[in-house]
Amino acid sequence: AQSVSQHNHHVILSEAASLELGCNYSYGGTVNLFWYVQYPGQHLQLLLKYFSGDPLVKGIKGFEAEFIKSKFSFNLRKPSVQWSDTAEYFCAVVTSNTGKLIFGQGTTLQVKP
């Protein structure tokens, strides 16, 4: 079965630290990749997406992600986190055979001021 795996369930960082959240998926065909973020008390919103082309994509609020096809990965990065980045982050994949969005388990990021 197709699945998405996020390796870090809970990450705690200090402000200005660098962030990398892992995401791997299991599907050998064409995929479209997304990162969503859920800030406390807010609805889930799109952070960035990758469909094709340059495998390094930039999103809102200084986030970026790199698609590495050979590793089936789409890791999220930010060079310097802020307290306001405290949120839950979800990696999600749409595979070409189903058209349905499959979510990872989510990673809770806590940034200490």
Place this chain on the structure above:
Amino acid sequence: DGGITQSPKYLFRKEGQNVTLSCEQNLNHDAMYWYRQDPGQGLRLIYYSQIVNDFQKGDIAEGYSVSREKKESFPLTVTSAQKNPTAFYLCASSIGMGGRQPQHFGDGTRLSIL
């Protein structure tokens, strides 16, 4: 402002009772979805609808039912057959169903059992 409205924000269900969660969108989107969010499990797809008067089961449809009589509305009923209904329920919509259509989400309904 366009968006998705879910109501109520909090809902309590008694044993043996059916409850209905509302989802309305004014984005003119064709596709709508219901997800269940449990801690540590991410979001799991309950039902989806690509167009009015049509809907399909997702990965965890047992104990749930939906209808899509209007483009704007996609209510979810949690029936008494759903033995573990306590969760956070999210409704989403997209222009169409396909790989490149980002989904837009509502604020969610938290359902608890009395």
